[in-house]
Amino acid sequence: MLCPRCASNQGDDIKFCTSCGANLQAVREALEAPDGKKFDWGNTWVAEMFMSGQAAQARQLEMERRLGITPEVKRYNEIKAGVIVSCVGVGVAIFLYFLMGAIARQEPHDAVLLNSIWLAGVIPFMVGLALIINGVVVSKKMAQVIEREQEKNISLGEGKPARGLRAADTSEFIPTNFSVTDQTTRHLESTERKIK
Numbered sequence: 001m002l003c004p005r006c007a008s009n010q011g012d013d014i015k016f017c018t019s020c021g022a023n024l025q026a027v028r029e030a031l032e033a034p035d036g037k038k039f040d041w042g043n044t045w046v047a048e049m050f051m052s053g054q055a056a057q058a059r060q061l062e063m064e065r066r067l068g069i070t071p072e073v074k075r076y077n078e079i080k081a082g083v084i085v086s087c088v089g090v091g092v093a094i095f096l097y098f099l100m101g102a103i104a105r106q107e108p109h110d111a112v113l114l115n116s117i118w119l120a121g122v123i124p125f126m127v128g129l130a131l132i133i134n135g136v137v138v139s140k141k142m143a144q145v146i147e148r149e150q151e152k153n154i155s156l157g158e159g160k161p162a163r164g165l166r167a168a169d170t171s172e173f174i175p176t177n178f179s180v181t182d183q184t185t186r187h188l189e190s191t192e193r194k195i196k
Contacts, residue, residue, distance in 0.1 A: 001014075001024060001027075001028070003017040003019065003020060003022050003024065004022065004027060005017065005020050005022040006019045006020040006022070008020070010024060070143075071139070071142060071143035071146045071147070072143050072147075074139065074143075075135050075139040075140060075142075075143050076135070078131055078134060078135035078139055079131070079132055079135035079136060081128075081131055082128045082129065082130070082131030082132035082133075082134075082135060083128065083132060084128070085124050085125075085127055085128030085131060086124070086125050086128030086129055086132065087128070088124050088128070089121050089122065089123065089124030089125025089126070089127070089128055090121065090125055091121070092120065092121035092124060093118050093119070093120070093121025093122060093125065094118075094121070095121075096117050096118040096120060096121055097118035097121075100114040100115060100117045100118060101114075101115060
């Protein structure tokens with residue numbers, strides 16, 4: 001067996017790597033353990049299309065939780081989107097003002113209509129402003145409520161998650177509570193006392 005940490009060749013009966021001390025037994029168990037699950041059609045995009053609104057929302061919240069998207073991150077993203085949309089609205093308004101002004105000088109009989117087209121840039125500006133206000137005021141209160149709920153759930157006994165191997169997409173291991181050399185010095189001290 002190759003050690004996943006140091007890539008040294010190890011025997012199949014060795015529990016710990018002789019080079020770096022990695023727990024090879026845990027690696028073997030992770031590789032050999034069957035998932036015990038059959039293919040679940042409920043976890044496909046086809047099933048997601050037919051989900052009820054509440055089930056889809058619950059699934060979305062779970063995916064956001066796994067990705068680490070907190071309500072505070074969502075709030076900052078909403079404010080950022082509002083700033084971007086507002087700036088685009090101002091840019092469109094300025095562009096249309098000068099463009100339509102130049103065209104209105106060429107077509108004086110349509111000047112009144114052409115000079116007011118720049119107002120179309122006000123629409124994205126107002127949408128961006130609404131996103132900023134929502135992110136600053138409404139989403140902040142929602143984030144506080146969700147944080148209080150999470151704190152309440154943790155205090156009710158959820159506690160820390162159990163230790164184990166990390167996800168399969170990483171080559172790192174969680175440090176174990178024991179090592180190859182653990183307890184060896186005590187063993188040597190007790191044998192020295194018996195010999196004397």
